[in-house]
Amino acid sequence: MWGGEHVLYHHPSGKTHLLNEGSALLLRCVLITPKDVAAAARELAELQGGLLDERFVGHVTGLIMRFDELGLVEPVPT
Amino acid sequence: MAAAPATVATLGPDGFKARLIGEGLGLRLGPFDVLLRVRVPHITSALYHLYRHYPLLDADRVFSCHLSMYRVRAWRKGGTPMVRTLIDGRVPHEDMPAAHALPVLEWALNLAIVMRHQGYLMLHSAVVEREGCALLLPASPGHGKTTLCAALAHRGWRFFSDEFGLVKPGTRAALPVPRPMPLKNESIDVIRTFAPDAHLGPSVAGTRKGTVAHVRAPIASIARAAEPAAIRWVVFPRWVAGAALELEPVPKARAFMELATNAFNYEPLGLAAFQTVRQIIDQADCYHLAYSDLEEAVVRLSSLPSAVPA
Numbered sequence: 001m002w003g004g005e006h007v008l009y010h011h012p013s014g015k016t017h018l019l020n021e022g023s024a025l026l027l028r029c030v031l032i033t034p035k036d037v038a039a040a041a042r043e044l045a046e047l048q049g050g051l052l053d054e055r056f057v058g059h060v061t062g063l064i065m066r067f068d069e070l071g072l073v074e075p076v077p078t
Numbered sequence: 079m080a081a082a083p084a085t086v087a088t089l090g091p092d093g094f095k096a097r098l099i100g101e102g103l104g105l106r107l108g109p110f111d112v113l114l115r116v117r118v119p120h121i122t123s124a125l126y127h128l129y130r131h132y133p134l135l136d137a138d139r140v141f142s143c144h145l146s147m148y149r150v151r152a153w154r155k156g157g158t159p160m161v162r163t164l165i166d167g168r169v170p171h172e173d174m175p176a177a178h179a180l181p182v183l184e185w186a187l188n189l190a191i192v193m194r195h196q197g198y199l200m201l202h203s204a205v206v207e208r209e210g211c212a213l214l215l216p217a218s219p220g221h222g223k224t225t226l227c228a229a230l231a232h233r234g235w236r237f238f239s240d241e242f243g244l245v246k247p248g249t250r251a252a253l254p255v256p257r258p259m260p261l262k263n264e265s266i267d268v269i270r271t272f273a274p275d276a277h278l279g280p281s282v283a284g285t286r287k288g289t290v291a292h293v294r295a296p297i298a299s300i301a302r303a304a305e306p307a308a309i310r311w312v313v314f315p316r317w318v319a320g321a322a323l324e325l326e327p328v329p330k331a332r333a334f335m336e337l338a339t340n341a342f343n344y345e346p347l348g349l350a351a352f353q354t355v356r357q358i359i360d361q362a363d364c365y366h367l368a369y370s371d372l373e374e375a376v377v378r379l380s381s382l383p384s385a386v387p388a
Contacts, residue, residue: 002330016334
């Protein structure tokens with residue numbers, strides 16, 4: 001981590017990703033246990049001291065979908 | 079005191095030619111031992127002048143790679159004479175015009191290094207050194223890295239490479255591979271003017287990259303080709319016509335991504351490459367450089383402080 005930006009090496013794909021502070025927080029602190037998008041958004045908003053509104057939930061949904069595409073997270077059965 | 083190793087010059091032009099077309103010429107290029115066999119008479123003299131200061135190896139050893147080039151017969155009357163290249167007995171690309179043999183041979187040497195030495199992290203970067211600190215100049219083709227590198231190499235910097243930032247994984251030490259520097263098009267006259275003492279090979283027109291002429295690596299850099307240096311600066315250069323000089327710090331995470339994506343073999347090396355780039359970026363000052371005036375760029379880079387701030 002340098003200056004609020006994170007560089008992540010993903011072993012299974014061998015790819016390297018650049019993450020901003022929010023994305024890194026979501027991946028490293030929020031998605032360490034299974035949860036739905038609403039819970040993830042709520043927890044991230046609390047960690048960042050930000051507003052939890054529809055726009056933010058949409059943003060977190062987009063991030064989780066992108067993480068899934070990259071193989072950084074995976075869906076689990078509920 | 080150990081005797082200095084024999085250089086290619088000890089063969090003289092005739093002995094050089096005989097080796098090239100006969101048993102092969104063993105050359106040490108930084109960490110690589112290469113056996114060259116070249117049966118293309120019109121480039122022999124230029125090759126001799128470009129390589130005369132390199133350590134000469136006897137042919138009775140294991141080489142990192144064997145590189146051959148020979149003329150092939152034109153199948154139709156009036157056809158363009160062509161040359162064929164072999165790397166360890168295999169033909170890596172189509173035959174090329176014999177008139178372009180010299181740059182083609184140099185490109186084949188680059189290819190041989192990339193193909194045969196995947197154990198090193200290979201950054202697509204020029205590298206020079208001063209006061210024990212290496213400066214990486216990673217850039218895509220056309221950004222002026224060879225020209226800038228040639229200029230620095232003729233203003234007191236030790237020349238490592240204009241093409242390969244070679245790093246042993248797990249370290250942040252750049253390894254020298256001093257080879258002739260291929261200038262293209264307008265850069266040829268730029269360097270002739272900037273460094274009148276530079277030795278340039280013949281200009282070869284009409285290649286895939288336009289007109290190409292090689293600058294011989296400085297003798298002192300060849301003599302110290304076994305001495306690595308820790309990477310102290312990473313500067314991403316870009317020549318922009320008419321631009322005022324700008325040297326802007328780059329956030330380290332951005333520099334990491336730029337450096338990693340610029341490597342020839344970052345993904346095949348996997349975690350070892352990631353850790354090596356991290357080590358480099360952690361310890362280096364990173365900048366974007368935009369310039370149009372070569373003299374100004376050389377002065378600015380030469381003023382970068384080598385001491386690491388406490």
